[in-house]
Amino acid sequence: xxxxxYQDRTPIYEQIVDRVQTLIIKGVLKANEQLPSxxxxxxxxxxxxxxxxxAFALLEQQGFIYSVKGRGSFVSPNPGSGxxxxxxxxxxxxxxxxxxxxxxxxxxxxxxxxxxxxxxEAQRD
Amino acid sequence: xxxxxYQDRTPIYEQIVDRVQTLIIKGVLKANEQLPSxxxxxxxxxxxxxxxxxAFALLEQQGFIYSVKGRGSFVSPNPGSGxxxxxxxxxxxxxxxxxxxxxxxxxxxxxxxxxxxxxxEAQRD
Amino acid sequence: xxxxxYQDRTPIYEQIVDRVQTLIIKGVLKANEQLPSxxxxxxxxxxxxxxxxxAFALLEQQGFIYSVKGRGSFVSPNPGSGxxxxxxxxxxxxxxxxxxxxxxxxxxxxxxxxxxxxxxEAQRD
Amino acid sequence: xxxxxYQDRTPIYEQIVDRVQTLIIKGVLKANEQLPSxxxxxxxxxxxxxxxxxAFALLEQQGFIYSVKGRGSFVSPNPGSGxxxxxxxxxxxxxxxxxxxxxxxxxxxxxxxxxxxxxxEAQRD
DNA sequence: GTGGTCTAGACCACG
DNA sequence: GTGGTCTAGACCACC
Numbered sequence: 296x297x298x299x300x301y302q303d304r305t306p307i308y309e310q311i312v313d314r315v316q317t318l319i320i321k322g323v324l325k326a327n328e329q330l331p332s333x334x335x336x337x338x339x340x341x342x343x344x345x346x347x348x349x350a351f352a353l354l355e356q357q358g359f360i361y362s363v364k365g366r367g368s369f370v371s372p373n374p375g376s377g378x379x380x381x382x383x384x385x386x387x388x389x390x391x392x393x394x395x396x397x398x399x400x401x402x403x404x405x406x407x408x409x410x411x412x413x414x415x416e417a418q419r420d
Numbered sequence: 421x422x423x424x425x426y427q428d429r430t431p432i433y434e435q436i437v438d439r440v441q442t443l444i445i446k447g448v449l450k451a452n453e454q455l456p457s458x459x460x461x462x463x464x465x466x467x468x469x470x471x472x473x474x475a476f477a478l479l480e481q482q483g484f485i486y487s488v489k490g491r492g493s494f495v496s497p498n499p500g501s502g503x504x505x506x507x508x509x510x511x512x513x514x515x516x517x518x519x520x521x522x523x524x525x526x527x528x529x530x531x532x533x534x535x536x537x538x539x540x541e542a543q544r545d
Numbered sequence: 546x547x548x549x550x551y552q553d554r555t556p557i558y559e560q561i562v563d564r565v566q567t568l569i570i571k572g573v574l575k576a577n578e579q580l581p582s583x584x585x586x587x588x589x590x591x592x593x594x595x596x597x598x599x600a601f602a603l604l605e606q607q608g609f610i611y612s613v614k615g616r617g618s619f620v621s622p623n624p625g626s627g628x629x630x631x632x633x634x635x636x637x638x639x640x641x642x643x644x645x646x647x648x649x650x651x652x653x654x655x656x657x658x659x660x661x662x663x664x665x666e667a668q669r670d
Numbered sequence: 671x672x673x674x675x676y677q678d679r680t681p682i683y684e685q686i687v688d689r690v691q692t693l694i695i696k697g698v699l700k701a702n703e704q705l706p707s708x709x710x711x712x713x714x715x716x717x718x719x720x721x722x723x724x725a726f727a728l729l730e731q732q733g734f735i736y737s738v739k740g741r742g743s744f745v746s747p748n749p750g751s752g753x754x755x756x757x758x759x760x761x762x763x764x765x766x767x768x769x770x771x772x773x774x775x776x777x778x779x780x781x782x783x784x785x786x787x788x789x790x791e792a793q794r795d
Numbered sequence: 796g797t798g799g800t801c802t803a804g805a806c807c808a809c810g
Numbered sequence: 811g812t813g814g815t816c817t818a819g820a821c822c823a824c825c
Contacts, residue, residue: 306800317523332812343802348814356731361552365809365812382524385517386534392510392517393538398442399507403539407532409511413518414528427736431824468825556809567773593810632774635767636784642760642767643788648692649757653789657782659761663768664778681815707797718817723799740797740824 296323299340307342311350312357316381319359319374326372330360333368421448424465432467436475437482441506444484444495451497455485458493546573549590557592561600562607566631569609569620576622580610583618671698674715682717686725687732691756694734694745701747705735708743 297314299307318324330336333351337344351368354360358377362368371377396406422439424432443449455461458476462469476493479485483502487493496502521531547564549557568574580586583601587594601618604610608627612618621627646656672689674682693699705711708726712719726743729735733752737743746752771781 308800320523320525333814334812345803346801349800351813362813363551363809364554364556364814366551367812378524382526385520385524385526389517389521389534390538390541392514393535394542395510396514397539397542398445399503399510400445401507401510403536406539407535409514410518410532410535411528413515414522414531416515417519417522426738426741429739431739433824471825474824558809570773570775596810599809628774632776635770635774635776639767639771639784640788640791642764643785644792645760646764647789647792648695649753649760650695651757651760653786656785656789659764660768660782660785661778663765664772664781666765667769667772683815708799709797720818721816724815726798737798738824739799742797 297336297340299342308346308350308353311347312353315350315354316357316359316377319370320378320381324370326370328370330368330370422461422465424467433471433475433478436472437478440475440479441482441484441502444499445503445506449495451495453495455493455495547586547590549592558596558600558603561597562603565600565604566607566609566627569624570628570631574620576620578620580618580620672711672715674717683721683725683728686722687728690725690729691732691734691752694749695753695756699745701745703745705743705745 296318297311299310301307303310315324315330324330330351331339333344333347336342337347340347351360351362355362355368357374357380359371359374360368361371393406421443422436424435426432428435440449440455449455455476456464458469458472461467462472465472476485476487480487480493482499482505484496484499485493486496518531546568547561549560551557553560565574565580574580580601581589583594583597586592587597590597601610601612605612605618607630609621609624610618611621643656671693672686674685676682678685690699690705699705705726706714708719708722711717712722715722726735726737730737730743732755734746734749735743736746768781
């Protein structure tokens with residue numbers, strides 16, 4: 296379910312955050328469902344528990360999960376604001392990319408065509 | 421001409437590389453035109469010369485500029501391969517973004533609309 | 546009567562202590578009235594009996610309830626000292642808050658107004 | 671400038687966050703001023719660098735400071751949103767306290783009097 | 796020198 | 811058993 300790419304330069308804890316976020320958004324992880332414990336995930340991925348902890352802390356701060364001391368971590372029933380935040384970030388990023396495209400002398404029709412192509416290829420859920 | 425954003429988390433030398441690349445692609449910097457010296461740029465931007473040096477080394481490696489010992493750095497007359505590389509990177513990045521869009525439940529038409537919108541808004545050269 | 550908020554970060558046993566305290570202070574629980582047994586409360590709230598036990602021990606220590614071996618727990622006829630303690634804690638806490646308000650550049654009149662407003666809104670008994 | 675209370679149950683990193691926040695809000699730390707380095711603060715307070723790091727990361731996320739790799743950490747020129755957030759949290763907390771006051775049978779006039787008293791006593795800047 | 800990430804191992808409060 | 815905090819020490823990229 297959660298795959299770490301050690302070649303990738305993005306920090307491990309961010310990869311985990313991202314992965315869990317999309318699992319929640321896609322509905323694979325359902326509201327109030329319990330996540331694997333920090334320690335279990337750590338041993339499963341053979342990663343230091345502190346790293347998982349950091350990822351979970353971020354996810355909690357963003358409203359995707361909530362943690363209860365002594366019981367575990369759970370999917371937030373209403374991660375709405377976190378998702379909205381992610382969408383906003385996406386569009387900001389997109390704007391920058393499109394600007395780059397223009398600088399690279401990529402014409403709008405070509406760009407649109409590629410977008411459509413990639414959209415079709417992207418993994419179906 | 422070259423603006424550094426210190427708040428941005430991308431390394432300064434990368435910001436310089438990127439900026440010079442687009443200046444060349446856009447034709448603002450013409451073939452064989454001399455670039456400002458490492459020292460001058462360093463004092464102008466009040467940045468450590470090592471940082472400029474690193475940026476120029478990368479640019480030379482990518483074929484955007486060439487350096488002549490004792491004379492300075494110049495815009496390469498044929499930066500084609502560098503540009504191609506940049507285009508490829510762009511599309512790889514785009515593919516990833518479109519995949520993200522799908523995960524975020526953004527529909528293709530909405531995505532296309534935004535792309536068009538941003539394309540129109542992007543700075544005219 | 547007793548509601549647990551699992552999302553709240555304050556320990557469950559403290560939530561119980563607090564809840565029972567106010568029920569006693571408000572007179573909902575009358576002097577010498579018998580409290581539900583540890584086991585019953587535990588199953589009713591689907592909570593570990595140890596947690597209830599801890600809460601009751603604290604309440605007894607603070608003079609709000611007394612326990613009789615083999616019979617159960619009862620509301621203390623004179624929880625005065627416990628209430629006084631709670632009042633003192635309240636004012637200490639208040640002092641700290643007011644100090645924070647000043648640091649946040651909240652003016653005294655605004656603060657007073659908010660206090661009055663909240664006091665009016667607070668649940669009538 | 672920054673004092674740690676080891677008796678206090680609130681985590682060290684939170685104490686640091688809180689302390690730096692008020693120093694910024696009070697204007698003791700000015701916009702774009704450089705903060706002491708993570709390592710220096712760590713040795714000064716005889717605390718592990720990781721703990722300081724955690725505090726600074728939070729402060730950055732809240733918009734109070736910004737950090738530049740290789741250069742240091744600086745006071746954000748516009749910590750507005752962070753301050754607003756703090757004010758909101760304050761009023762939420764206040765509402766809860768006032769509700770407690772009512773439960774404790776503290777009359778509004780007495781409460782107001784205490785607030786005024788504490789406000790006067792609070793440290794002048 | 797700086798901030799940032801990660802590991803290893805410890806301790807605590809909570810259930 | 812759980813999450814949370816902290817220490818000690820290492821390594822990296824950046825300037």
